[in-house]
Structure formats: C-alpha cells, structure tokens
Amino acid sequence: MMEKRNAVILGASGLVGQRFCQMLSNHPFFNITGLFGGSTSDGKRLVDVLKIPEHSISDPELLRKRIDHLDVDAISKLDPDIVFSALPNDLAREIEMELASLNFKVFTNASANRMMESVPLVVPEVNHECLETVRGKHGFIVANGNCSSIGLALSLKPVMKFGISEVNVTTFQAASGAGYPGVPSLDIMDNLVPYISQEEEKISQEIPKMFGTYESGHIRNSEIKVFPTCVRVPVRDSHLEVVQATLGQDVEEYEVLESFRNFRSLPQEMKLPSAPENPVILRSEENRPQPSLDSMAGSSERSRGMSATVGRVKLSDSRLRYVTLSHNTIRGAAGGSVLNAELMFKMGWI
Numbered sequence: 001m002m003e004k005r006n007a008v009i010l011g012a013s014g015l016v017g018q019r020f021c022q023m024l025s026n027h028p029f030f031n032i033t034g035l036f037g038g039s040t041s042d043g044k045r046l047v048d049v050l051k052i053p054e055h056s057i058s059d060p061e062l063l064r065k066r067i068d069h070l071d072v073d074a075i076s077k078l079d080p081d082i083v084f085s086a087l088p089n090d091l092a093r094e095i096e097m098e099l100a101s102l103n104f105k106v107f108t109n110a111s112a113n114r115m116m117e118s119v120p121l122v123v124p125e126v127n128h129e130c131l132e133t134v135r136g137k138h139g140f141i142v143a144n145g146n147c148s149s150i151g152l153a154l155s156l157k158p159v160m161k162f163g164i165s166e167v168n169v170t171t172f173q174a175a176s177g178a179g180y181p182g183v184p185s186l187d188i189m190d191n192l193v194p195y196i197s198q199e200e201e202k203i204s205q206e207i208p209k210m211f212g213t214y215e216s217g218h219i220r221n222s223e224i225k226v227f228p229t230c231v232r233v234p235v236r237d238s239h240l241e242v243v244q245a246t247l248g249q250d251v252e253e254y255e256v257l258e259s260f261r262n263f264r265s266l267p268q269e270m271k272l273p274s275a276p277e278n279p280v281i282l283r284s285e286e287n288r289p290q291p292s293l294d295s296m297a298g299s300s301e302r303s304r305g306m307s308a309t310v311g312r313v314k315l316s317d318s319r320l321r322y323v324t325l326s327h328n329t330i331r332g333a334a335g336g337s338v339l340n341a342e343l344m345f346k347m348g349w350i
Contacts, residue, residue: 005350006033007341008078010095011086012067013037013049015180016109019334020084022052023302025059027338028273029345034078037067051180072098081350082341085110086334096141103139105350107337111202114143120219121209123150123336124272124343125265125279126157129214131340135349142340147177147332148199148230148239149206154308154331155243155324158263158280159256160211163248164320169203170229172240174291177328178232188234199230238291239332240325246318253315257282260310272342274335276303283311289325296327305330306339 007024011017012035024032041049047063057063068074072095075083083099085092085108092110099106108114114121119141120130134140144150148171156164173196175182187193204226211222233240260282267275277299283289289297289309297307305327313322326332344350 002029002345004029004031005081005345006031006078007082007084008032008034008036008075008080009084009086010036010070010075011088012046013041013044014086015051015176016329016333017086018046018050018052019329020086020338021046021062022056023274023330023334023338024084025057025062029342030082032062032065033080034075035065035067036070036075038070041067042069043067070095072102075099075104076102081105082107084334084337084341100139100141105139106141107341108141108143109333109337110143111146113141114145115205115209117218119143121145121206122340123153123210124267124275124339126153127210127212128266128343130212130219131344131349132214133217133219142337142344144333144336144340145206145210146199146202147328148173148228148241149203149210150332150336151239151308151324151326151328152203152241152243153207153210154279154326155241155310155322156245157265158259159245159247159320161259162251162256164245165224165248166246167207167224167226168244169226170231170242171199171203172231172233172235173199174233174235174237174239174328176237177239183232188232191234193232194229196230196232200228203228203230235291237327237329238295238325239328240289240291240323243322243324245320247320250318251315253313256315256320257313260313267339267343270343270346272339272346273302274306274339274342276300276307279307281307281309282313283309285311289323291325294325306335307331
C-alpha cells in the first residue's frame with residue numbers, strides 16, 4: 001500500500017476551499033497538514049468559518065484545525081507533497097507560480113494560470129494524457145477548468161468520436177458559482193441575469209485546450225469551436241447546460257445513447273476514490289436532469305456530486321441536442337482538482 005501524501009489547502013475559508021476540505025476529509029491517499037486563508041480567517045478554526053454543512057466534513061479533527069495566514073514561507077515550512085489551491089485569481093497568479101518554482105506540486109481551481117502553455121488543463125476522464133506534460137517535474141501547476149467547462153467537456157467526451165467540431169451551449173449557472181456570499185439577493189431573487197463576467201470567454205477558450213492532443217511534450221489545442229451564452233439563475237448549486245452540437249458523420253440516435261450510457265475512462269478503470277462508476281449518467285425521463293434531483297449524482301459517498309447527468313437527448317439531421325447538469329463546486333471545482341491529484345498519485349507521479 002502506498003504511503004499517504006501530505007497536502008495543504010489554500011483558500012480554506014472560501015466555499016471551494018471548504019469543498020476541498022470535504023473531498024479530502026479522511027481521504028485514503030492524502031493527509032491535510034495545513035489550512036491557509038485570508039486575514040479575516042487568521043487563527044480561526046475551520047468550523048468557525050464553515051459555509052457548507054458541518055456534517056459534510058467527516059473528520060472532526062479537520063473541523064477543529066486552525067486556518068493560518070496565507071504566506072509562502074509558512075507553506076514551505078510544512079513541506080507538503082501537494083498544494084490544493086482555491087485562491088481568488090488576484091492572489092493565485094503569483095503565489096501558485098512561486099510555489100511551483102519552489103518545487104511544490106500545485107493543483108488549482110483558480111483560472112489565473114490555467115491557460116498558460118506549461119499548465120495542463122485536465123478533466124481526467126477527458127484528457128488525462130495531458131498530465132504527461134508535468135510528469136517528472138519537481139514543481140508544477142495542474143489546473144481544472146471553469147465549472148461550466150468541466151460539465152460540458154465531460155458530457156461531450158462520449159460523443160466526440162462522432163466528429164463534433166462546433167458546439168452551441170446555453171448555461172444556467174447556480175448562484176454559488178459566484179462564490180460566497182455570491183450574487184446579491186435582490187439581483188438574483190425571482191430573477192435571471194443573462195450575463196456572467198468572463199464566463200463565455202473562459203468556456204470558448206478552455207474547451208479547445210481540454211480536447212487538445214498531447215504531442216511531443218506539448219498540448220496542441222483542438223479546432224473545436226464553442227459558442228456559449230451564460231445565465232445566472234436563482235439556484236444554490238449545480239449548473240444546467242443546454243447543448244447543441246453538429247455531428248460530422250451519420251449516426252443513429254441509439255448509438256449516441258449507448259455512447260453516453262457506456263462511457264468510462266481511466267479514473268473508473270483505476271477505481272480512484274473520487275471517481276464515480278458512471279462519470280456520465282443518462283436519464284430517460286422527459287424532465288431530467290434537475291438541480292434538486294441530480295446535483296449529487298455519484299456511485300459512492302466520496303464520489304457524490306462527481307457525475308454529470310445527461311437527459312433529453314435528441315438527434316435530428318446530424319444535430320445533437322441534450323441537457324446536462326453537474327455540481328459546480330464539487331465536480332466543477334474542488335472535486336476536479338482532487339481527482340487530478342488522485343490519478344497522479346495512483347500513477348506514482350507524486
């Protein structure tokens with residue numbers, strides 16, 4: 001049995017940072033040896049600043065753990081094997097790069113560095129081979145994508161073999177995607193907001209990188225084009241996306257359904273702790289998926305919230321339409337980074 005690796009969480013007082021705490025609580029691969037946050041949480045215990053239900057974190061010792069001031073020297077003194085970052089972009093850009101230069105292995109949810117050529121942008125079921133770009137390096141950054149990009153990529157992967165080159169997507173994004181405390185209540189209550197700053201740009205840039213190919217130590221972006229429209233909705237958790245894609249070959253609808261139904265990838269083959277048995281769950285009901293019913297889709301307690309749910313699949317004249325839903329702060333944020341780290345650990349790369 002492989003020895004556990006020590007890890008720290010940056011941004012532990014924020015919503016995504018606490019999802020990291022949830023996903024890593026009593027983890028079979030990783031020990032949490034340090035929590036770091038901003039000045040407002042200095043010296044407080046995790047339980048004192050919780051933004052998720054207390055029962056979500058199964059380790060009572062982690063709940064009592066002190067959050068220390070974010071400082072590179074303090075992080076370095078702990079000498080962690082892994083750094084999980086949920087930092088806001090203004091802090092993440094420099095701190096993550098500095099930690100990588102000091103030979104730390106950084107798994108980040110922040111967008112600040114994810115489009116850098118040297119940083120693989122990974123959804124393990126979609127493009128795990130891109131982790132090869134940091135294999136053998138003493139220090140590096142591995143990024144997971146935007147919360148909507150991850151759900152979209154996960155749902156597209158089973159059908160990419162049919163030659164998809166163009167995607168139109170409308171996202172209906174939960175309020176928690178704006179962080180905590182998120183969107184002001186008078187802006188979102190009984191309302192929809194048809195604009196989310198930088199979301200459409202992130203999706204259109206990230207999907208080609210996620211579907212890129214690993215060639216001679218580098219990632220070559222895909223030519224796929226994505227045209228997103230992003231809407232904020234008064235839902236607490238999970239992003240629902242309406243997808244329309246043009247297929248490059250003639251296929252029957254049953255072939256598309258079977259592709260969704262049978263999709264598995266390396267995390268499932270390796271039985272990683274946070275990997276759901278079915279990364280894409282196909283629903284046949286006319287009114288699914290829904291946030292209230294499908295947010296926490298997954299096959300085990302540790303993988304709850306890690307599956308994307310697909311429904312309302314229609315194929316007409318090579319135009320594929322479907323609806324997909326995924327949990328934005330679990331699969332679309334902390335859980336995506338944890339799964340990246342689990343894969344590299346199981347491969348013996350960290």
